[in-house]
Amino acid sequence: MNIAIFASGAGSNARRIIEYFKDAETVKIALIVCNKPGAGVLDIAREHNIPALLIEKEQFFRGNAYVDELRSHHIDFIVLAGFLWKVPSALIKAFQEKIINIHPALLPKYGGKGMYGQFVHEAVIGAKDAESGITIHFVDEQYDHGSTIFQATCPVLPDDTAASLAQRIHELEHKHYPAVIEKLLLS
Numbered sequence: 599m600n601i602a603i604f605a606s607g608a609g610s611n612a613r614r615i616i617e618y619f620k621d622a623e624t625v626k627i628a629l630i631v632c633n634k635p636g637a638g639v640l641d642i643a644r645e646h647n648i649p650a651l652l653i654e655k656e657q658f659f660r661g662n663a664y665v666d667e668l669r670s671h672h673i674d675f676i677v678l679a680g681f682l683w684k685v686p687s688a689l690i691k692a693f694q695e696k697i698i699n700i701h702p703a704l705l706p707k708y709g710g711k712g713m714y715g716q717f718v719h720e721a722v723i724g725a726k727d728a729e730s731g732i733t734i735h736f737v738d739e740q741y742d743h744g745s746t747i748f749q750a751t752c753p754v755l756p757d758d759t760a761a762s763l764a765q766r767i768h769e770l771e772h773k774h775y776p777a778v779i780e781k782l783l784l785s
């Protein structure tokens with residue numbers, strides 16, 4: 599089973615997933631797909647000798663959505679880990695029920711366009727919610743709308759900042775995302 603991880607940023611989730619499956623016999627992290635030159639996830643790909651594909655808007659949204667390139671890498675499953683572009687229909691159709699995402703909040707709250715990274719944590723703190731968490735879900739044509747696979751919660755503390763909440767959310771992500779992927783692939 600070959601996985602492509604799509605990421606736009608630092609890549610801490612990508613790193614945990616790579617490390618989790620590094621000795622796996624039936625699962626391989628075969629490709630890192632990134633839309634941001636210089637992103638930290640590209641350094642992680644290099645560190646682990648994983649091929650990286652740097653994608654451009656024109657081909658992604660108005661071309662083949664890089665389906666041919668993913669097929670050439672024999673990709674079976676796509677994991678979004680901090681990927682900040684909307685996955686187009688062409689890619690969703692080519693990988694039906696084979697694309698998942700992790701969102702740093704308890705969907706359906708705090709999802710949709712503009713809701714990524716610190717913006718999510720700022721909204722949770724601004725709403726004075728007592729808890730937040732993570733949602734792992736299938737990807738459909740809309741942002742953060744696909745069916746939920748897994749959720750986990752954490753407290754929001756009175757003195758939390760977006761940064762301190764982000765740290766707690768990252769810990770949840772790193773703990774759960776690799777294991778949820780494994781369970782999904784082996785089911």
Ligand SMILES: Nc1nc2c(c(=O)[nH]1)N[C@@H](CN(C=O)c1ccc(C(=O)N[C@@H](CCC(=O)O)C(=O)O)cc1)CN2
Binds near residue numbers: 684699739743
């Ligand atoms: N078709 C889908 N594509 C993506 C999904 C999805 O559920 N369906 N999830 C997102 C990840 N995500 C939240 O989990 C998310 C990422 C980014 C945005 C967003 O508003 N992006 C900005 C552009 C930001 C940039 O280019 O730096 C925008 O669209 O204006 C919302 C939600 C991944 N793709």
Ligand SMILES: NCC(=O)N[C@@H]1O[C@H](COP(=O)([O-])[O-])[C@@H](O)[C@H]1O
Binds near residue numbers: 606767
């Ligand atoms: N809505 C999408 C979104 O906000 N995704 C979030 O981006 C971060 C990426 O961190 P990483 O690059 O260190 O894995 C993660 O917290 C992930 O949940």
